[in-house]
Amino acid sequence: MIEQQIEHLKSQALEQIEHATDLNALEQVRIDVLGRKGALAQFNLGKLPPEERKLAGKALNDAKNTLESAFETRKGSFASAALNARLEREWLDLTLPAPGPRPGSLHPVTIIQNEIEDLFTSLGFAVLDGPEVETEYHNFDALNIPPEHPARDMQDTFWLSNGHLLRTHTSPVQVRGMEKLGPPLRMIAPGRVFRNEEVDASHEHTFYQLEGMMVDRNVSVAHLIYFMKTLLSAIFHREAEVRLRPGYFPFVEPGFELDIQCLICGGSGCPVCKQSGWVELLPCGLVHPNVLRTSGIDPDQWGGFAFGLGLTRLAMMRYGIDDIRLFASGDLRFLRQF
Numbered sequence: 001m002i003e004q005q006i007e008h009l010k011s012q013a014l015e016q017i018e019h020a021t022d023l024n025a026l027e028q029v030r031i032d033v034l035g036r037k038g039a040l041a042q043f044n045l046g047k048l049p050p051e052e053r054k055l056a057g058k059a060l061n062d063a064k065n066t067l068e069s070a071f072e073t074r075k076g077s078f079a080s081a082a083l084n085a086r087l088e089r090e091w092l093d094l095t096l097p098a099p100g101p102r103p104g105s106l107h108p109v110t111i112i113q114n115e116i117e118d119l120f121t122s123l124g125f126a127v128l129d130g131p132e133v134e135t136e137y138h139n140f141d142a143l144n145i146p147p148e149h150p151a152r153d154m155q156d157t158f159w160l161s162n163g164h165l166l167r168t169h170t171s172p173v174q175v176r177g178m179e180k181l182g183p184p185l186r187m188i189a190p191g192r193v194f195r196n197e198e199v200d201a202s203h204e205h206t207f208y209q210l211e212g213m214m215v216d217r218n219v220s221v222a223h224l225i226y227f228m229k230t231l232l233s234a235i236f237h238r239e240a241e242v243r244l245r246p247g248y249f250p251f252v253e254p255g256f257e258l259d260i261q262c263l264i265c266g267g268s269g270c271p272v273c274k275q276s277g278w279v280e281l282l283p284c285g286l287v288h289p290n291v292l293r294t295s296g297i298d299p300d301q302w303g304g305f306a307f308g309l310g311l312t313r314l315a316m317m318r319y320g321i322d323d324i325r326l327f328a329s330g331d332l333r334f335l336r337q338f
């Protein structure tokens with residue numbers, strides 16, 4: 001009699017286990033049947049005669065073992081279903097080709113700098129590098145710009161508390177080149193320079209220049225003009241309209257302003273050329289004897305020319321960029337065009 005009840009309970013429980021929809025439901029069935037106060041625990045065998053008690057006890061044990069193993073099996077199937085679902089969700093095909101590096105591009109200033117470096121190295125010039133944090137001596141004094149000189153006001157910069165400064169031009173690399181290499185010397189020095197400027201479409205506090213210098217015997221303005229023309233026709237892939245005006249720079253004598261006809265407006269006037277049709281591109285000239293002497297070169301034996309090229313301005317001309325602020329903006333829509 002009692003064995004039949006146990007058998008009945010067992011088959012009922014097996015069905016519930018089979019139909020449990022998740023782990024929580026399954027656990028509830030386990031508590032109801034196998035728990036300390038569950039259905040199996042309700043059978044009281046104590047009052048049965050010994051022979052019957054033995055049989056009922058065996059049936060009870062059988063039921064308990066069967067149900068426990070059914071629970072474990074069912075529980076395991078839930079776990080592997082959860083694992084399979086997760087594997088499906090997080091599936092990743094490791095045999096697919098990698099996405100690869102994101103296509104990038106060189107900054108327009110870098111493109112032009114690379115081209116000019118290639119050109120000048122082919123003409124026998126060395127490419128030199130100099131510090132962006134300069135001494136006052138290298139940025140001003142050694143270039144014939146003593147403390148009271150008005151050119152210092154025109155090149156207002158950022159001073160450091162230790163008396164050094166952010167270089168206002170790449171010209172200090174001339175001085176370092178002469179100190180280090182001595183004559184004869186052909187060098188260019190591209191790099192970043194800084195001015196304490198009111199920022200607008202044609203002025204930035206940070207921009208790029210390229211300094212060039214040649215020191216040799218019998219260097220004249222003709223050499224200067226030859227190299228400048230070679231440079232500009234290489235950059236613009238055509239004859240660029242230029243004009244030379246006398247210009248005053250403390251470190252050259254005579255000094256010139258080399259202007260290029262505005263390639264954005266073609267000379268008719270625009271914001272970049274300040275409506276003049278011309279853009280100052282190159283201060284240049286023959287190296288001032290004082291500058292040679294300061295760097296330990298005898299001006300009676302040696303002469304030289306020097307020029308400073310606005311790399312950023314050149315990039316604006318070449319690509320028709322009408323706002324200098326775009327260069328350091330970090331705007332990818334701008335950068336991806338190159």
Ligand SMILES: [Zn+2]
Nearest residue numbers: 262265270273
């Ligand atoms: Zn213009």
